Amino acid sequence: MLKNVALITEYNPFHNGHLYHLQLAKRLTNADVVIVMMSGNYVQRGEPALFDKWTRTNEALQNGADLVFELPFSAAVQPAHLFARGAVEQLMALGVSEIVFGVEHAEYNFLDLARKMPTQAAEFQRYNQTFASAFNTELAQATGVRLDDPNDILAFGYARAIIELNADIKLTPIQRVQAGYHDDNLPEAGHIASATAIRMSTADVAQYVPQQTAQDLALGADVTPFSVGWWPLLRYRLQTTSAQDLAHIYQMNEGLEHRIKEASYRYTDFASFMDQVKTKRFTYARIQRVLLYTLLNVTDDDMHNAMAHPMLHLLGYSNSGQTWLRTNKKDFTLPLISKVNRELRQGEYELQYRVDSIYGQLKGDKRDQNIGRVPLRSLDIAD
């Protein structure tokens, strides 16, 4: 019986910090199989990933992952608590036994904190513009602790999801090292930099990433940043869609549709547009997610439908991963997809197919992101 450990990741792109995390998780848990739940072509902040899900799956496989599953768009591009819940739901369906994750404060007992919070599941499942501050006020009252760091907040989300879903999964936080999530600069020494710094750097980043990622970076990003190639599509969309129809977009509320549409007329560049759109009540990430939903025409119905019908989408596997899969897939509690066909495309996979096809279009790829693809298989030289 192979022991497993699970990681929840974006790998945008895969760097030495991720490698350290993966190897430490395996060592700490004495696991045989590392299961990675990775965001697909879009990441939590509402941006397209630097490389598509297949390239990033390959990076993960080349660096020790045994199974890579796609965290569906309907979980991956969400506020932290829904991201966390979606990921835990997927891992629970796979029957994983333990999740190891990096946090800013490994000394906290996140399960304990989550248990002490008054259960307001209804409130935590829908987005609220004052969520972060309301959450912290409540948490501080109940526990004396405030969570201001992004990975601590995610960890709380995992704990909350485990309680709510009654999942039999052990949570193992580990201390994050060196680079903070928001560090935009490459450190002068060491081999670990933040993904943000690596994405933004124009200098050589070979020191901070494994060989596969260095090769991928050398070929250039798959897509331009949101503010470049995606902005003309968004602006076009805003100008050709009525405010009434925009109001159906997921998380478009409080009249944001009017504000966004008006700004699309006034400003031809993304920075000025965002300056006009953002307010104190909405975080940049929230606005950017709503803009991405708009660009991809993700309505309330689309998102709720996708959240109500989760599926497991296998992106890649090693020999060990395949062995584990053979033994365990009969116990999976959600449908496992390893190939997308036209029937799925028109059915429950429609949203995922759609958002991936736009990524493919912006990538300029003649190859479909889903149909005709099979999960990647790593060479497993080390096995």
Place this chain on the structure above:
Amino acid sequence: MLKNVALITEYNPFHNGHLYHLQLAKRLTNADVVIVMMSGNYVQRGEPALFDKWTRTNEALQNGADLVFELPFSAAVQPAHLFARGAVEQLMALGVSEIVFGVEHAEYNFLDLARKMPTQAAEFQRYNQTFASAFNTELAQATGVRLDDPNDILAFGYARAIIELNADIKLTPIQRVQAGYHDDNLPEAGHIASATAIRMSTADVAQYVPQQTAQDLALGADVTPFSVGWWPLLRYRLQTTSAQDLAHIYQMNEGLEHRIKEASYRYTDFASFMDQVKTKRFTYARIQRVLLYTLLNVTDDDMHNAMAHPMLHLLGYSNSGQTWLRTNKKDFTLPLISKVNRELRQGEYELQYRVDSIYGQLKGDKRDQNIGRVPLRSLDIAD
């Protein structure tokens, strides 16, 4: 009292054939004022115009036009009979006395032909894929004449509209000279070439166009052809819109939405996409119009609403044009717009504003196509 003559045009771009037509019309009718009803930023075949409506208005004013009005999108981008009807409706509201237009067969009496056709106004007002052939079969039975040439067919449309609208407008067909509408090559001799040949030519076309147009051409087209810059937007739109929503697009019927959507997944280039989409039942122009409606999100409701609320939109005038306008505008039977404000934009001008804003975006113009603009005034040196 200034005598007027009206022309119905696209000027895409304004060339020597147009100049000849304008001058001949003025001479034939002994008119003081030449009124031009010109397509705006999009032309009848479902394509963006080479230059925007302001640049083309200027070309017309520099070459003898006294008043330039915009044929609204809801008339300009339509099958021939609706194009013709929309233009006549506008000119009737202006109170013009005569329309002079080029045809392939000036010997026909188009009013007579139209009178002899069984009146089937209902059928002629909606598009039918077999319209051209059904029309000609019926016409040949009633009159012994077939109309196969585009300007003859338009002329019939003017005549039919005049009968149906009971308009007191004289129709004066003149024989078209030299270049046929569909001639794609520049003629070796002479000074007249088709607009198609001029648009497609990479050679110097100064011999075929007046000075203003030559200057405009030297600066390059305002937008790329439909198959270039517009195709990524169309493909994006098709991939992010459900077949159900696509079915609301004007003239999208007989399951065309499924055919088009499917093709958008399979083909990344416009030519292959069109090869897949076109059938014997639909002309290229019809398909291209539906694609343009799709790109601009023009629904049945949008179009019928715009057709039900026509307005006169002044784009430019000369001194003589201004004098004529002062005397006659009190008798106009439709609202005259010379400035678009935000109220109009959100009201009856919404469709026109929307389609123009997308043209402006593709042009890369920071300046709005409507708001903040006033009609162009020609210098009128010759007056």
